[in-house]
Amino acid sequence: MNLRCIFLVLLASSITLQAAPDANVKTLRLQDAIEQKIIVLSSVKYLAYQSLQICLKNVHKRKDIKVHFSPGLQFASKDTSEQDQIILQKRTLLVKAGRSLSPTFVSYCTQANYRSPKKGSLFGLKENAQGKLFALAGFLSTIKDSKYTAQHAVWTVTNNHDLKGLHHDDLKTALKIQKFVADLTQKPLPKYTIRYKDGRESQVAFTGEAILIYGQHEYILTEDAVVTCQIFNEAGEMVQQVFKDMAQKGGKVRFSFKLKALDLPKGKYVSKVFIDGKTFQEEWVES
Template structure:
């Protein structure tokens, strides 16, 4: 019994002696550390390097909380937004560099150059803060997080959050739709983000995919095709698909759109030569 009490006391002492994490900003305000913030040259993922020098006081974990926004020193470069709490454990009194996960939040600006500077702040956008609260402590891939940030910061399509067979990504997309107070799209757009020589980031749609749904009132032969916003035929996708009886049907839709002109399109279902249903999408 005595040994158990001693063990409990040791555990309790260890617990209460564990340093309480400070935010990095609190440590700076108290003069405990000095910090510089530099771009890694990436616009997404490990996008920020924090260079920290410990000045005084007992070393303890430092936290950069979700909702932090790093403001670029260059007004033409994107700011970097932090979606999840991240801890830094300083090991020495020498200046040390620590990478942070962050995501550009001004899609129309250029990606920051390597070693370009930032000022740490708290985001003013309530919508971005809501997104960060949702994403914190969730295992989401970088593409989905970046697409979600740009959907809110720059009104990019939420269809770019495309890996919705993953339940966590599907929930992320639902949350973005809720924050933006919009209906979710019926389709997903597989996209690449490419950076040009001027460090501008271009959105490159590769594929549109989703489900075509319709309740047929009678049987017949179904065909479907894609039209542009001027209602000009772009591509036939299928002909002569038999609908053997009335009822609700769902058809998988996969369309390669790499190199297509950005704009509005629609896929239209026809039966016996007459258009009976249309579903719109954008590239």
């Protein structure tokens, strides 16, 4: 064997030896990595609205480790007046030997009647979600772009809220989440949904203040008609016009209405469909 061949063999062996450790890096759940004293949680800090930073360090001097974060991971606030947090994401991150890592996660509050965490609030690891909350976390980890809906879904389990808060701008996504939560909690599907005002930092998280209420009319016309839709309060005063004198073809008709509720008094409102000046159908909502 000439020198060139010997050099290539040694080079290949060196590359193999360097690559081998990465191929054999162990993956552990965060809790297991902590219990085995490989990972230390330096801090868990609330950075901003629905943003939790988890600072961890691999204290092993020679071994890299992959840390798995599973849906349903929970963190307890050091301030007992603030809400605990739950993670709904599934992630696996490599932490090099002797190095630190500070990933951020979207987090959700689990106690609607407690205060929202303030920037810089500190948390500690607590027991994983169990039962219905665990099942919900696993389901929501598969849904993208649903931060508002996911938060209210969590509260249907942790605070026994109804399903009216499960609004999503994409109707298919909304129906998918509503169906799962209804089956999970044995609560009725909502006839309308509400976009609630978010609680401010250090204030009670669930305000109960409706910003928008989304309802739906569905009916059958035996012939073409000119239709008007208006929304009224309980006193019979019109508060919003949805549309006026719209031509609709005969057959099955379905359309959504949106009540701007933020500046209206709390109470019941009715959306009415008029044909030839007479009430043809009505749908009630409550802010």
